[in-house]
Amino acid sequence: MPIGLTVFFIVLTLLAFGAYKAYEWLQDEQRLPVQNIVFTGQLHMLDSMTLEALIRDRHQGSFFAIDVNHVHNLVEQQPWVYSASIRKRWPSSLYIHIVEQEAVARWNDDLLLNQYADSFAGKLTTDEQADSQLPVLFGPGGSEGTALKGYQHMSSLLKNSSADHSIAQLVLSERFAWTVQLKSNITLYLGREEYIKRLQRFIDVYPLLKEEKKAINYVDLRYDTGLAVGWGESDPTSQAETENNINN
Template identity: 75%
Template sequence: MSTELSTQVDMMEADKVSLPVGLSVFVVVLGLLVWGGVLSYQWLQDEQRLPVQNIVYSGQINMLDVEGLESLIRQQHAGSFFAIDVNDVHKLVEAQPWVYSASIRKRWPSSLYIHVVEQQAAARWNDDLLLNKYGESFDGKLANSALPVLFGPGGSEKTALTGYQHMRALLRSSGQKIQQLVLSERFAWTVQLQSGITLNLGRQEYIKRLQRFIDVYPLLKEEKKAINYVDLRYDTGLAVGWADAFPISQAETDNNTNN
């Protein structure tokens, strides 16, 4: 009986000794794991150990300054392959003027792949911007461009581009092309053709009025005189200003402004 009691006492004393030892070992192991994790994180973040060596572009790229963009990415997102946040790079790339959309992905061990869809300029807008084919303005630069020039109040970009596209399609049969289109604050249309003729279309039924010009243009050419402008802001008929005649009077312009 005394032997069994002595054994139980010895086991309890052993448990009391092993508990602190086990706890100490656990704390040491946990500390080693945390320390190893910190070292691993620092190693992964170290650009010198795992740098982004290649930035690979894809897509039809004509206007984007690829070298400038790559330099910007490396300046603003310096770090290792693991440290770079593709969402941040995506925002940076899509902020570039000639980028319509982009997709970014990493490829192990050291490459960043960037697919770019460029803006497609359809017209100049108010002398300082461009319009893409969706009627969205962007701050792109073009030299010696043959794009038409559109003017209009802020917020009318899509309206102006849609009007231009409809007029261009209608004029195609007559061989005339639009050089400049102005949409006034009152949303009245004025079109300057590449031939030098100015068309005053007013606000209402501008497509029908343009068709009226197309219908009568062969007769106007028979006059063998240069046309300065054609005022179509009438319910029926039109007024023609010849290049060697006096320009339209201000009073006549004011009378037709609301048409």
């Protein structure tokens, strides 16, 4: 074998061995560990120490070995994370910017809704639930956007009225009929159609109802004109329940 070819194979072998040792050295967490994981963004429901422990447990390895795409997927799997961006910073830091979910309503008891009507499995502690002013929305799967938009429209109308009412709970049935429970414990049956006009009818007639000096159990507005009122002293399950029809 010519000397030149022998030298070539020797050099090639040395280069391959050197590349392997360099790779092995770069993968060694003991030599090049990720020393700092820095979180940025406004974190209220997330704990940075818990997130860091999760990342280090799932992604052990050196600064060069850690896969930012895998870290990104792991972080965005956490319920209270709306979005995240990850970048490495030489020589040993990982920077993670998080946009946290903003809960605007509770959804079907076991989920939360953000401002974009996306549901997520964020949990509230017992104390947080007690202090929370979040409305409770119920509806069939896939109706999150409809329910949230309806809540927002109705809340805006009530807020701009002279009556001091706000929504505690909203139910959208399988047939997309609206039922609203106010924080004053009045239940409004709005039906499927023209629910905003029907809610306005309640606002308009409420001063007359208030003059009765009796607690209102419910107001049924599922009429083309008029409404029915169930007074608080009545049994709402009774067929003999008192109803007052107030015609336009």
